Amino acid sequence: MNKIDIEALYKITYGLYIVCSGDENYGNGFISNTVFQVTSAPSKFAACCNKNNFTAEIIKKYNAFSVSILSINASPDLFGKFGYKSGKDCDKMTGMQIKYGETGVPIILDESIAFMEFRVVQTVDVGTHLMFIGELVTAGILDQLNEPMTYTYYRQVRKGIAPKNAPTYVDKSKLNDEAVEFAFKKFECPVCGYIYDEDAESVKFVDLPDDWICPICGAEKSDFIEV
């Protein structure tokens, strides 16, 4: 008997952030939902990063990172760039509005309501991921009007899913038979890798309107490939 109901895990509340590191010559970042305060005196925060994630190497090298708190209005383009592409294949800093912090790390200002900057004081190996514990160096508000993007909103309204490197990624193929209904199909976006999962969405892909587009990168429905 499966005693783990995956739905319970979705009831945990997260925000969405761009975690960045590097310097004026080179920077990289990724979208994270696991940034949180761990102590108040001094103010220390943790950020989880998959060991396969290119930014993990950059944070280790520079020993500092920034966090941009995404606005509820953050665009699919931003999610496509920082959530589904690797810094190994492209320079994510190109075209972004950036300021450099006290530690020298780039801080993304686009589509963010606030930012924070940290010096790494501890690195914890938690298995597939590293948890960087950082002491707060600077923090500021960028946008007083908009609410922060939450992971719930991203999932429920934007129909987004966690990328493979996220701590909250669910590999449904590894769940047992009772939990998965194999009559449902999945369709992959060839541009950003987003998976439309009929099981999760409760709407057959074929029944989506013809002008439906990828919620992450805006690719057309006709470009999707069944997986």
Add this chain to the structure above:
Amino acid sequence: MNKIDIEALYKITYGLYIVCSGDENYGNGFISNTVFQVTSAPSKFAACCNKNNFTAEIIKKYNAFSVSILSINASPDLFGKFGYKSGKDCDKMTGMQIKYGETGVPIILDESIAFMEFRVVQTVDVGTHLMFIGELVTAGILDQLNEPMTYTYYRQVRKGIAPKNAPTYVDKSKLNDEAVEFAFKKFECPVCGYIYDEDAESVKFVDLPDDWICPICGAEKSDFIEV
């Protein structure tokens, strides 16, 4: 110049949870806003706990803990009991609806929409707090209808504040002069210790209606003491 704008820290998104440990004979728990997934394979979560917090001792002893995800409708009484009282002074399990997990720890079912249970696999010392890393043992849904309580909702709608042991506690007396307006007063609830802070609320305590009550425990306005 103070380069840390505390308001930025409030833009981080958190849920609210009861973290519990113990067994059928003895249990204790506290309200936490820092529960989050750190890896997906296997499913591991972290929970932060102040070293002064009585539950920290209990988790260390039993090497397991449960997490109840609070409903948006969770009552002030529950916050009073699990957020502002210590298990050293009272038995928090009395009167609660409890089930015991695979590991034997109590899981609070009251006013919660889902629960999870963990076996501790790693304990990280992050200064004033311990971070317990637990591997998921069981998880289930308790209430399909209600949304989870968020820390933002608790602060903005319920007018709640973080207790002294929380990672997100803000000791405004330690901020520099520029950041604090000392013309504002604070009033403490003698029952649960809740502080009404005129600065944060933007309404003088004297201007609150006479039938205003403590948002945490329901104590009367006339009982409050200026601090």
